[in-house]
Amino acid sequence: MSDAHAPTLNPPPTPAQAPKIGFVSLGCPKNLTDSELILTQLSAEGYQTSKTFEGADLVIVNTCGFIDDAVRESLDTIGEALADNGRVIVTGCLGAKAGKDGGTLIQDVHPSVLAVTGPHAAQEVMDAVHRNLPKPHDPFLDLVPGAFGEAGIKLTPRHYAYLKISEGCNHRCTFCIIPSMRGDLVSRPIGDVLNEARALFAGGVKELLVVSQDTSAYGVDVKYRTGFWDGKPVRTRTQELVQALGELAKEHGAWVRLHYVYPYPSVDDLIPLMNDGLVLPYLDVPLQHSHPDVLKRMKRPASGEKNLERIQRWRDACPQLVIRSTFIAGFPGETEEEFQHLLDFVREAQIDRAGCFAYSDVPGATANDLPGMVPQALREERRARFMAVAEEVSTQRLTQRVGSTMQVLVDKAVGLGKKGGVGRSYADAPEIDGLVHLMPPEKLSKTYKAGEFVRARIVGTQGHDLVGLPV
Numbered sequence: 411m412s413d414a415h416a417p418t419l420n421p422p423p424t425p426a427q428a429p430k431i432g433f434v435s436l437g438c439p440k441n442l443t444d445s446e447l448i449l450t451q452l453s454a455e456g457y458q459t460s461k462t463f464e465g466a467d468l469v470i471v472n473t474c475g476f477i478d479d480a481v482r483e484s485l486d487t488i489g490e491a492l493a494d495n496g497r498v499i500v501t502g503c504l505g506a507k508a509g510k511d512g513g514t515l516i517q518d519v520h521p522s523v524l525a526v527t528g529p530h531a532a533q534e535v536m537d538a539v540h541r542n543l544p545k546p547h548d549p550f551l552d553l554v555p556g557a558f559g560e561a562g563i564k565l566t567p568r569h570y571a572y573l574k575i576s577e578g579c580n581h582r583c584t585f586c587i588i589p590s591m592r593g594d595l596v597s598r599p600i601g602d603v604l605n606e607a608r609a610l611f612a613g614g615v616k617e618l619l620v621v622s623q624d625t626s627a628y629g630v631d632v633k634y635r636t637g638f639w640d641g642k643p644v645r646t647r648t649q650e651l652v653q654a655l656g657e658l659a660k661e662h663g664a665w666v667r668l669h670y671v672y673p674y675p676s677v678d679d680l681i682p683l684m685n686d687g688l689v690l691p692y693l694d695v696p697l698q699h700s701h702p703d704v705l706k707r708m709k710r711p712a713s714g715e716k717n718l719e720r721i722q723r724w725r726d727a728c729p730q731l732v733i734r735s736t737f738i739a740g741f742p743g744e745t746e747e748e749f750q751h752l753l754d755f756v757r758e759a760q761i762d763r764a765g766c767f768a769y770s771d772v773p774g775a776t777a778n779d780l781p782g783m784v785p786q787a788l789r790e791e792r793r794a795r796f797m798a799v800a801e802e803v804s805t806q807r808l809t810q811r812v813g814s815t816m817q818v819l820v821d822k823a824v825g826l827g828k829k830g831g832v833g834r835s836y837a838d839a840p841e842i843d844g845l846v847h848l849m850p851p852e853k854l855s856k857t858y859k860a861g862e863f864v865r866a867r868i869v870g871t872q873g874h875d876l877v878g879l880p881v
Contacts (some may be wrong), residue, residue: 428458429543432466432495434487437474440529441502445472447532448501452539456546463494468524468543470535473516475504488520499538501527525641533601538641558613561606569819569861570617570840571610575603575651579623580630583698584709584777585738585769588623597629600637600646604654611662616861617819618659619667619839620652626672649679656688663863665819667839669694672711673720678727685728690836693724697735700755701748704741707780721759732837734763739796740789741769743782749792753799762807763843764800768793801874808844808871818846818866818878826857827880833864835876844874851880 431452435445448470449459460466469491473484484504491498500516506528509518514526525538539545557563564571578593579586607618622628629635629646636643644650652668659666666689671677673695684691697717699705725731737752756764768789771778784792818833821840831848838844848866851857858864858880866878 428456428546429467430458430460430465431539431543432460432463432469432491433472434469434491435472436484436487437472437476437480437502441472441474444502444530444532448472448535451532451536457539457543463491466495468497468499468539469495470499470501470539473500473502473504475502475507480504481507485516485519488516488523492520492522496522497542498523499525499527499535499542501529501531501535503529505529505531527641531638534638534641537601537639541640558615559609561609561613564610566840567821567860568614569821570619571615572619572621573603573607573610573655574598574621575625575628576622576631580627581624581711582709582776584707584780585698585741585772585775587772587774590774592623595624595627595631597631597646600629600644600651600654601639603651604639604644604658607655607658611658611664614861615664616662616863617665617667617840618655619669620655621669623670624672625668625670626674626677648676649683652680652683652689656683660688665690665836667692667694667836669839671695673697673717674711675720677720678723681724681727681731684731691728691731692734692836692839693731694734694839698738699741699748699752701744701751704744704748704752707743708738708741708777718755718759725760732762733759734765734839734843735761736765736767737796738769739766739792740784742777742780742784744769744784744792749795753796756796756799756803760803760807761800762837763804764796765842766793766796766800804874805871808874808876811868811876812870813868815865815867815881816846816876816878818848818864820848820858820860820862820864821845823848823859826859827851827864828854828857831858831860833866833878844876846876846878847872849877849879856880 433449435442463469471488471491474480481504488498488500500523505514505516505526507515509515516523516526524542527534576595576597578595579589580595582589610618626648628648628651632646634645634647637646644654655666671693683689698708698710721733816835818835820831820833823831828850830850833846833848835846846866864880866880868876868878870877
């Protein structure tokens, strides 16, 4: 049957029906094994197969493109499926043949196909199926009580969750033994990361916290290769990942917060996304120190001596940016002059939230062999002096927010908020930063509960926290 006929667009199945997929496998036995893999996954996810094009909710055609006769057979089969059904996904060897204007040969002949992939592309086919015909359930995941589908079970409150994008680290900082325990950087496939994020947002998560050992290095280990998500190419790189996460979050009215962001020059590309509101204007940057000589002994990456000008450039591009960081006091060989340099840096860089550790000579850390080990009592004394300066800066920054109105994610509400509650602004990551103490609202009709956003006018400060009045 020719595809010149008007296609019959079958309606999506009702919830009571298992979606049905028609499947045609052409070509060699290698193609057949690809088809078996796709059909196995479809069956595992609850899809049924249809013996006819007309009785299917969608059709998949696995093509051959080896010789002219095979190409003709594939194109004719696609045309027949389009005419009888109208909703067709194409995969296989013919899908890899280029057409005009950067497209594929198949799209040149049949521009109405839903998606085209090449051979050995089971995941891309499944992504296209999910996009056009949502799966009924995954029996291995969807039936787990309290789980977020393929994102699994989370130990955090249901309104926020951590998303790990990679494991391990390529750096060899002298104070750190993480690479010896977790190995070198291994980035998760970007499609897997985005699928987990989507499942979390769909499950009600309102704040996604991106974590790794080195978020800025995502994709370095795979040379930023192009992956696929929802049938579309996307580079395995921090900027593209953050862009996609931000767009997903926007659909659900949710936040994305970035942690462990090393201050490489590439971070400059993330700042416009923050200024545009796609992701939170918040960076957790593990700076560790400011003095060039200490950073050299630490073997810190990313030209740490330029951090002050880099931070200033970020703030110029995104004035609302909040920076949190961690530092080490009393590192081996640290002089009083080098420590004073660190204190001056915290004041000048206006670090919003800072934590500090007295150097710990962890067994296995190469810094333990450096000359000039600082006495333990002096390490602790410097840590205390650092925290006094950090709190002074943080308090000044907090005071500037009094009088403003901020969006607050509620963590706790007493009596639906009528007796007050506790939440966090974009400037506050859970458990490590401050809080917003919510007063009882002036309007009796105003209510809220944990996991919801509320607008609050900041009326004061309370230590490291803010006090807000819901409006």
